[in-house]
Amino acid sequence: MGTPKQISSLQNPLIKQIVLLQEKSRERRKQGLFILEGQRELSLAIKAGYDVKSLLYDPEIISHEEVVNITKDSQKPPEFIEVSEAVYQKMTYRGSTEGVVAIVRSKKHDLKDLALKHGKVLILVAEAPEKPGNIGALLRTADAANLDAVLIANPKGDLYNPNIIRSSVGCLFTNSIGVGTTAEILEFLKDRKINIYCAALSSVSENYTQTDFTESSAIVVGTEAIGLSKEWLNASTKNIIIPMEGEIDSMNVSVSAAILIFEAKRQRSA
Structure with missing residues (x-):
């Protein structure tokens, strides 16, 4: 030795x-x-x-x-x-x-190197996430749901921040992760005919329980402060919403993502 x-x-x-x-x-x-x-x-x-x-x-x-x-x-x-x-x-x-x-x-996480399985994939997209704790929580959720990939659009920092590694409890290493600009990720999804479902607070958003996630789907979440950019909202297959019944109109991004992801998983196992 x-x-x-x-x-x-x-x-x-x-x-x-x-x-x-x-x-x-x-x-x-x-x-x-x-x-x-x-x-x-x-x-x-x-x-x-x-x-x-x-x-x-x-x-x-x-x-x-x-x-x-x-x-x-x-x-x-x-x-x-x-x-x-x-x-x-x-x-x-x-x-x-x-x-x-x-x-x-470290690894580069280029979109061109991301291999998706054949079939009806389920992907999480996070636009411009800033808080390492939120990124870590999103990666834990993605691992728990065994998603096909996590895509980070317009990242504000690097994935190897020690707080991300810590808060993800190692799920940074268990997920297939791709990083790119919003335009690059939109092209990636459209080329593969993946439906884009954007979580957005708007009058035209549909209740997430009424949305069909059984085909290839990307669930897209933005920051709690400003939500998703118009580029995502304009390109989405459908904008979706989690109805709020209390005084506030939003939840932590990782909680929202978990609700949407596991509704998609429920539909796929029904």
């Missing part, structure tokens, strides 16, 4: 690089790397074919044999580095990460 490298200095260049990757989206894009914490997240990333470059671990929490076992299915073995407790605490973004922090190569 060999003896792993050891780092005990907080001033080590690699530790500084990890902190920078945690904090700066620009650095993640520039280097094509991101930081991953947690054993479950690491296992899911490896299963999804991500390239783990380096794996740092605190031997007081997890043994060298255990980290080797976690990464046994990696395409190629990562560099193993044992770190002191102080270094481990400096690296970690979360309160509890089960002793492991990995440097991982």
